[in-house]
Amino acid sequence: MKSILETLKHYYGYESFRPGQEQLIEAILRGDDVLGVMPTGGGKSICYQIPAICMEGVTIVVSPLISLMKDQVDALATMGIKAAYINSQLSFYEQESILYSAVHGELDLMYVSPERLENETFISYVQQMNVNLVAVDEAHCVSQWGHDFRPSYQNIPRLMDVLNNRPPFAGFTATATTPVRADMITQLRLEQPYQYISSFDRPNLYFSVVKPKKKADELLRILDNKESSIIYCNTRKNVDTVYDTLVKKGYPVTMYHAGISPQERTQNQDDFLYDRKPIMVATNAFGMGIDKSNVRRVIHYNMPLDMESYYQEAGRAGRDGAPSEAILFYSGQDIITNTFLIEQGNNPHAKSNLNTMITYCKTGSCLRKTILNYFDETPEWTECKHCSNCDGEMVKTDITVECQKILSCIYRMNQAYGTGLIVDVLRGKSTSRIKQQGFDALSTYGLMKEYTDGDIKDMISIMISENYLHLGGDQYPILQFTAKTNDLLQAKVRLSMTKSLKEEPTTTKKSVENIENYDTGLFEQLRELRKEIAQGLGKPPFVVFSDRSLID
Numbered sequence: 336m337k338s339i340l341e342t343l344k345h346y347y348g349y350e351s352f353r354p355g356q357e358q359l360i361e362a363i364l365r366g367d368d369v370l371g372v373m374p375t376g377g378g379k380s381i382c383y384q385i386p387a388i389c390m391e392g393v394t395i396v397v398s399p400l401i402s403l404m405k406d407q408v409d410a411l412a413t414m415g416i417k418a419a420y421i422n423s424q425l426s427f428y429e430q431e432s433i434l435y436s437a438v439h440g441e442l443d444l445m446y447v448s449p450e451r452l453e454n455e456t457f458i459s460y461v462q463q464m465n466v467n468l469v470a471v472d473e474a475h476c477v478s479q480w481g482h483d484f485r486p487s488y489q490n491i492p493r494l495m496d497v498l499n500n501r502p503p504f505a506g507f508t509a510t511a512t513t514p515v516r517a518d519m520i521t522q523l524r525l526e527q528p529y530q531y532i533s534s535f536d537r538p539n540l541y542f543s544v545v546k547p548k549k550k551a552d553e554l555l556r557i558l559d560n561k562e563s564s565i566i567y568c569n570t571r572k573n574v575d576t577v578y579d580t581l582v583k584k585g586y587p588v589t590m591y592h593a594g595i596s597p598q599e600r601t602q603n604q605d606d607f608l609y610d611r612k613p614i615m616v617a618t619n620a621f622g623m624g625i626d627k628s629n630v631r632r633v634i635h636y637n638m639p640l641d642m643e644s645y646y647q648e649a650g651r652a653g654r655d656g657a658p659s660e661a662i663l664f665y666s667g668q669d670i671i672t673n674t675f676l677i678e679q680g681n682n683p684h685a686k687s688n689l690n691t692m693i694t695y696c697k698t699g700s701c702l703r704k705t706i707l708n709y710f711d712e713t714p715e716w717t718e719c720k721h722c723s724n725c726d727g728e729m730v731k732t733d734i735t736v737e738c739q740k741i742l743s744c745i746y747r748m749n750q751a752y753g754t755g756l757i758v759d760v761l762r763g764k765s766t767s768r769i770k771q772q773g774f775d776a777l778s779t780y781g782l783m784k785e786y787t788d789g790d791i792k793d794m795i796s797i798m799i800s801e802n803y804l805h806l807g808g809d810q811y812p813i814l815q816f817t818a819k820t821n822d823l824l825q826a827k828v829r830l831s832m833t834k835s836l837k838e839e840p841t842t843t844k845k846s847v848e849n850i851e852n853y854d855t856g857l858f859e860q861l862r863e864l865r866k867e868i869a870q871g872l873g874k875p876p877f878v879v880f881s882d883r884s885l886i887d
């Protein structure tokens with residue numbers, strides 16, 4: 336048998352493995368279950384394709400999108416690897432003939448959608464196959480904690496029950512925080528999997544957060560005619576508007592959202608992929624499985640709803656390793672719109688997910704570090720020197736003293752309360768709770784009168800994101816000190832936030848309710864969102880797979 340390195344060279348023409356590939360492949364060949372977590376573009380496909388080539392029998396690959404399967408199968412075919420996909424777009428005869436070849440050992444890889452696993456005919460064929468591996472691409476779809484939950488992914492472990500010999504199961508994803516990672520293992524029923532979690536750092540990406548006076552002007556300022564860019568907007572309507580603006584200005588631009596016909600979608604996607612129109616304006620329906628290596632910048636025209644989606648979308652820039660940019664535009668209005676959106680949905684994590692994004696937009700600390708911290712990675716450095724906060728492009732306000740005031744309030748209240756009450760005490764509010772419990776006698780009562788609730792909450796979020804505070808408590812979240820808190824109290828470290836917070840509307844429930852009365856532009860946007868929600872485009876923030884025609 337060829338070594339796996341020889342296999343890599345022979346079929347793919349690559350000289351060496353990327354970090355993690357070799358370990359994952361070897362674990363699979365040993366017969367272990369595995370979980371591979373690598374950023375977009377990290378090279379996850381090879382981790383199951385090489386074992387599929389090396390082992391007797393067929394590998395079943397569960398993959399969420401038809402377009403994704405097709406691209407992979409076509410690419411494998413050009414390398415002389417025997418692969419096929421099964422989906423509802425194929426005729427009955429075509430499906431039968433593929434299943435037949437798989438049963439007779441004539442296929443190395445068979446790609447299927449998760450929905451297919453509900454099909455009894457399919458299952459009875461699979462029982463006749465020598466299945467050497469079940470690989471689950473985009474494995475985070477199995478978790479309700481993740482950002483694109485697909486219920487049909489939960490059928491996958493059923494294969495363990497129907498197959499005579501349980502092959503190794505392998506999950507791959509680009510998005511996984513510790514809880515999602517644990518949930519994937521549980522949901523996919525992986526047994527003591529070998530796990531490879533690679534660094535999420537993307538050194539070639541320059542991160543920036545901008546709060547433009549006029550987003551359209553800023554966009555025109557940074558776009559380049561010749562370079563490939565993706566612009567993500569939160570609604571179809573915004574996609575249309577931005578697209579129209581760019582067309583009028585003569586940019587080579589195309590667009591993509593769930594509201595245009597499948598033919599048009601394919602056409603537009605191809606125009607973009609082949610650089611006939613290197614600029615793409617799209618909703619988040621666009622991008623999964625798109626392997627375009629020369630995207631030079633990804634611009635988020637609106638603040639995304641969570642860090643996982645943001646990082647996955649931003650990560651589509653610079654897959655070739657060349658210097659590229661991930662730019663996020665935000666406005667106070669985005670915060671309100673997003674708050675509204677998550678209130679329409681029923682994701683219990685949506686609020687804290689959104690807070691993470693708000694913190695990302697407002698923090699004065701290194702953006703890269705903020706992202707990596709979110710993914711439970713602690714970089715060695717404190718400043719990456721390669722983001723808009725490290726570069727000093729943003730106006731920053733030192734908030735060390737303010738943070739110390741907040742910390743002393745938390746301390747005096749015995750680290751036993753949540754954000755709401757701490758803010759009320761610092762602001763010197765005279766609520767019945769404060770009076771009853773005598774908090775108005777504390778030395779920290781009213782210590783931050785002149786700040787807004789929003790400002791203080793932002794500072795608390797920044798401290799949480801930098802691990803100077805920890806959210807503990809069983810029943811409800813309680814602010815507690817961490818091992819790092821002392822450094823901040825002694826000003827051994829300093830914290831800052833980006834300025835100009837004062838003019839932003841705050842995101843109280845009331846402001847969301849009354850929102851339609853005070854901003855007509857926003858009213859229109861919300862109406863559009865409601866319409867999209869009503870049309871069954873998924874409960875926000877789960878909109879990625881709302882587009883049924885793309886899936887099996």
Ligand code: ADP
Nearest residue numbers: 349351352353374375376377378379380381626
């Ligand atoms: P992911 O699924 O992790 O986003 P892919 O499997 O699509 O990433 O791989 C991204 C790109 O990197 C592909 O073009 C792939 O051929 C390339 N690639 C993967 N492994 C290697 C390697 N060892 N050396 C060079 N290029 C690689």
Ligand code: MG
Nearest residue numbers: 379380472624
């Ligand atoms: Mg992939």
Ligand code: ZN
Nearest residue numbers: 701719722725
């Ligand atoms: Zn930085």
